[in-house]
Amino acid sequence: MLGRIWRIIVKEFIQLRRDKYARFRLIVPPIIQMLIYGYAATFEVRRVPIAVLDLDHSQESRDLLARFTFTGRFSVAKILRDDRDIPRTIGRSSIPMALKIEPGFSESLRKGQTAHLQVILDGTNSNTALVAVGYVNQIAATFTQEYARGRVERLMPALAAMAPQVELEQRPWYNPDLNSQWFFVPGVIGSITLVLVVNLTAFAIVREREIGTLEQVMVTPIRPVELILGKTVPFFLVGLADVALVAAVGTLWFRVPFRGNLLVLLLGTVLFLLNTLSIGLLISTLCSTQQQAFASAFFFLNPAFILSGFSFPITSMPAAMQWVTYADPLRYFLIVLRGTFLKGVGLDVLWPQMAALACLTIILLTIGVLRFRKSVD
Amino acid sequence: MVEPPSILVEELVKRFGSFTAVDRVSFRIAGGEIFGLLGPNGSGKSTIIRMLCGLLTPTAGRASVVGFNVAKEPEEVRRHIGYMSQKFSLYDDLRVIENLEFFAGLYGVKGTLFKERIGWALEMAGLKGSEALLTGELAGGWKQRLALGCAVLHRPRVVFLDEPTAGVDPLSRRRFWELIHQMSADGVTVLVTTHYMDEAEYCNRLALIDAGRIVAGGSPSEIKRTAIxxxxxxxxxxxxxxxxxxxxxxxxxxxxxxxxxxxxxxxxxxxxxxxxxxxxxxxxxxxxxxxxxxxPSLEDAFVALTGGHPGGSERAQ
Known part of the structure; x- marks a missing residue:
């Protein structure tokens, strides 16, 4: 039994060693993905180019507009002359936002009335638009508050001293600078492993089915369980090595802290890898050619990624979708990754995730093994 | 004295959906015999072999190989058989010796036998000195002999050869048949499929098969004598x-x-x-x-029995 499994493992590694492209696939794309996510993926909005149309030309209007560039969130890319310039700018250039101040802005303020700041946005990229509007709100609110306070202080100093005020003090725990890299890098470990191991496992089996070697192996006295172990153990080890590689790049290069217990992460990784291997096995039973395997893997991997909470918050999804996410192993592994890297929490906190991963493993492995046995019988 | 047959096939049927690939086929093969299944492509030869190897489950009927029922004891059957599929199916990216070691391991060949059997297979296939070559770089005839070597590492009592010489040059085919006769002389039962008429002449006994049915059986000379x-x-x-x-x-x-x-x-x-x-x-x-x-040649017999040429449009030589 062990002899046969060992033979298959040795064979898989010889083939892996001889396949230059496979070696490349295991090392280079994960690192490149990690670098791309580390450098390019960010939710932050910085130096958004804006166009301004100031029809008031007052001290107040200039003060308000100056606040936009001062925060570093926006930069004035174009000064507009009249209303007709706005449609010519928004949507027809790289400027996604215009601010318009109507004549009489300062007059309204001085009279204590509501003054209007109009924001015109290119909604095509709703994400940037949403975040930008948030900043606009913040800047306008601060302006209003400070303007009002200044007037009260000048007119009725005694009253100003009694005016209550709430000041926001942000204390983001675990990631005090709200660094996007810290959020993404642990997640990338999970998503890369998912794609890599599912594909490797599915392709390794389907390729043998396609070229006929699987049949040649099946007429030997080998038992299905020996074949399954022989085919999956190598990819388990490869997956483990890739997790270590990507994690090393994340912590050493991007300086993402690892605050938790390595053994807790290892446990989560092992459970997650068993899931990905089972999924790969399952896909291999559904396909007889590598093209089919490619299509099936893609069909599975993309939803798994989107529903995992990697970048789209699960709490914002419709209830039915949220239920579906419970079947997504990446969902749990991401919590384990972020928990161990950033929060430094242990099994006392992460046990529900571990239990869920273990359950999914049992379910997927059982289906995968049963179907595989049937497919080779 | 009646020896128990090495392969016994009784009323074997295989249906794929509404298509009947093998239709109530029966034959028995004695130990050490070279038995040929002769028929055009798609006549059901491979399906019969695949059922006997336990790769396919028969729809109906019974078949046993060295006394083991192929449907009920496939693992026992596999211990005693060697199989060479129609398509070359060794690992092209492994060296000759690595393929042999791999299959010897899977067949459970152990200890001193491990080196001995691999050495024997190399000798038989004429691949001594080529151990380190990548299998994919071998010429057709060499690949074929290596495949046979890999299939008989465990000294099986029965060998199934599915179109073993398709696409191999005539000299290599001759050499391959010499190997088959040697094995038969050592008592190994050989079941071979082919659509080459000259190859069919090498068999001790033949079954002519057409559209899943056996249309004639016997030694090549019997068939030629009686078919027309x-x-x-x-x-x-x-x-x-x-x-x-x-x-x-x-x-x-x-x-x-x-x-x-x-x-x-x-x-x-x-x-x-x-x-x-x-x-x-x-x-x-x-x-x-x-x-x-x-x-009459075997081909004449075949035409008389089925109204077609066994090789289909590619014509048997």
């Missing part, structure tokens, strides 16, 4: 097509078909037909250069 009811004439004439049309209409002609550059004509009585055909062709202006009786 009547005498066979070789007719060389020009133009060939018009000659064929004409001959088919003659009384006393049972069948006529084009064989290469000539016609093979089955007639009720050779001597009378010779004279009648010569006269008929001459009066129609077809020039006949040769009309004489010949001994």
């Amino acid at each position: 009811r009547g005498d066979l004439l070789l007719v060389e004439c020009a133009p060939l097509g018009r000659g064929l049309e004409l001959i088919k209409r003659q009384p006393g002609v049972l069948d006529a078909a084009v064989f290469g550059a000539a016609l093979h004509v089955v007639v009720t009585a050779a001597e009378r037909a010779r004279i009648e055909l010569a006269a008929a062709l001459a009066s129609a202006g077809v020039e006949a250069s040769r009309i004489e009786p010949i001994a």
Whole structure:
């Protein structure tokens, strides 16, 4: 039994060693993905180019507009002359936002009335638009508050001293600078492993089915369980090595802290890898050619990624979708990754995730093994 | 004394959906015999072999290999068989020696036997000194012998060869058949499928199979003797097509078909037909250069039994 499994493992590694492209696939794309996510993926909005149309030309209007560039969130890319310039700018250039101040802005303020700041946005990229509007709100609110306070202080100093005020003090725990890299890098470990191991496992089996070697192996006295172990153990080890590689790049290069217990992460990784291997096995039973395997893997991997909470918050999804996410192993592994890297929490906190991963493993492995046995019988 | 058969097939049926690939096939093969399944592509030969190897489950009927039921004890069956599939199916990216080691390991060949059997297989396949070559770089005939070597590392009592020499040059085919005869002399039962007529002649016994059914069985000479009811004439004439049309209409002609550059004509009585055909062709202006009786070949037998050539359009040599 062990002899046969060992033979298959040795064979898989010889083939892996001889396949230059496979070696490349295991090392280079994960690192490149990690670098791309580390450098390019960010939710932050910085130096958004804006166009301004100031029809008031007052001290107040200039003060308000100056606040936009001062925060570093926006930069004035174009000064507009009249209303007709706005449609010519928004949507027809790289400027996604215009601010318009109507004549009489300062007059309204001085009279204590509501003054209007109009924001015109290119909604095509709703994400940037949403975040930008948030900043606009913040800047306008601060302006209003400070303007009002200044007037009260000048007119009725005694009253100003009694005016209550709430000041926001942000204390983001675990990631005090709200660094996007810290959020993404642990997640990338999970998503890369998912794609890599599912594909490797599915392709390794389907390729043998396609070229006929699987049949040649099946007429030997080998038992299905020996074949399954022989085919999956190598990819388990490869997956483990890739997790270590990507994690090393994340912590050493991007300086993402690892605050938790390595053994807790290892446990989560092992459970997650068993899931990905089972999924790969399952896909291999559904396909007889590598093209089919490619299509099936893609069909599975993309939803798994989107529903995992990697970048789209699960709490914002419709209830039915949220239920579906419970079947997504990446969902749990991401919590384990972020928990161990950033929060430094242990099994006392992460046990529900571990239990869920273990359950999914049992379910997927059982289906995968049963179907595989049937497919080779 | 009746020896138990090495392979016993009784009323074996395999259906894929509504398509019947193998239709109530029965035969028995004694130990050490070389048994050939001869038939065109898609006639069900491979399906029979795949059922006997336990790769496919029979729809109905029974089959046993060295006494083990293929449907109920596939693992026991696999211990005693070697199988070479129609498609070359060793690992091209492994070296010759690595393929041998891999399959020896899977067959559970252990200890001193491990080196010994691999050495034997290398010797047999004529691959001594080529151990380190990548399998994908071997020529067709070498690949074929390596595949046979890998299939018999565990000294199986039965070897299944599915179109083993397809696409291999004639010299390598000859050499391959020498290996098969050696194994048979050592007592190994060989079940081989082919659509090459000359290869079929190498078998001790044959079953002619067409559309999933066995249409004739026996030794090659028995089949040739019994398949054709009547005498066979070789007719060389020009133009060939018009000659064929004409001959088919003659009384006393049972069948006529084009064989290469000539016609093979089955007639009720050779001597009378010779004279009648010569006269008929001459009066129609077809020039006949040769009309004489010949001994039927397996191909003639096959045509007579099924109305087609075993190799289909690619023609058997």
